[in-house]
Amino acid sequence: MSLPHDRPRADDQRVRVQGEPVDSYPALPPETGRGSVRRITVVGEDILNRRCREVTEFGTAELSALIDDMFLSMWVADGAGLAANQVGVDLRLFVYDCPDDYGVRHVGHLVNPVLDQPEAGRRRLVDDFEGCLSVPGASMAVPRTDRAVVRGFDKDGAPLVIEGTGYFARCLQHETDHLLGHTYLDRLSRRDRREALRQMDDRCEDVLARREVKAADLGR
Template structure:
């Protein structure tokens, strides 16, 4: 079985970091409470060098922040787009980006799976969040070509989480009032250490290997 899928297609080999990261620049990650994270993003209507450069920056920023996915709103850009480099529950790696993502609705009655989830925009906090164990997302690639991405397990969780960002939701919105308060407490406690680690990685880690 292939161990890496790039843009939904099996790949015989893929480097440790997506090549886009080598061209990218690290951007600041927005944090919960900032307006761009809490409203639906705009559709991408222009495909070209500016979009490609944004995707490069997002990959670079995601790796520096040690994330499995990153939406454009998390770097302050009000567009429906995310990148990912995420394993599924079988250890298969999935790498890519998707523009204007639309998540297929899960069949009624399908159980949700509780698992730990974090967010680069809620630094230092992790909580258990119920999500479907399967996801199918339709959208486009950076050139505007149709794209379909399917995932299970942890990768499905990533697809649901990042698509939520494009709709103006963070995972805190899926928590009870009590759990949300606990997540924000964790963020208050650990935020400075997380941001210091990101700053160190940004200054010291090669762009891509």
């Protein structure tokens, strides 16, 4: 999921990492220092249309390296969330570094996530603009619930329950959709989908160029 340009990053003094508040946290997550930039898949590629496989081995060096690479790839692309199939890996995993509507920054990863549906009285649908790193340059209004709870595991197999509101709830739903083989385009009308693809055609080249510059600035 991409972060709209008119939505500022959250205050780094109010941060939750893996759902828990921390006293301080760097602007660049530590994973970015260990990772390598991976190519981000683009809508139309088959891997984005398939349900991802569950992770069955936890605590491995390969899983840790994948998470590091995903954090760096997300940061280079100005993202708020990134699913494994967006870097060409068919596994149920996503990472996030996303603000909510109250200025709190949420950072972490979820393995084998399952989205809980909020009780009817505790949710409402909100139309807000969102973009996708696999639909570079496009942004469209998508209805999402204003609250989301996702259950899963960390990379070592410890259970996690992550709850989000506002824009962070939108991010959790967006990334969980990816792992089920869906992009936000699937939630649009035919007319809006055509408009999103038109935006991508117009802006994709510039977006990819900015990613290359940002990666080069990091020496990656």
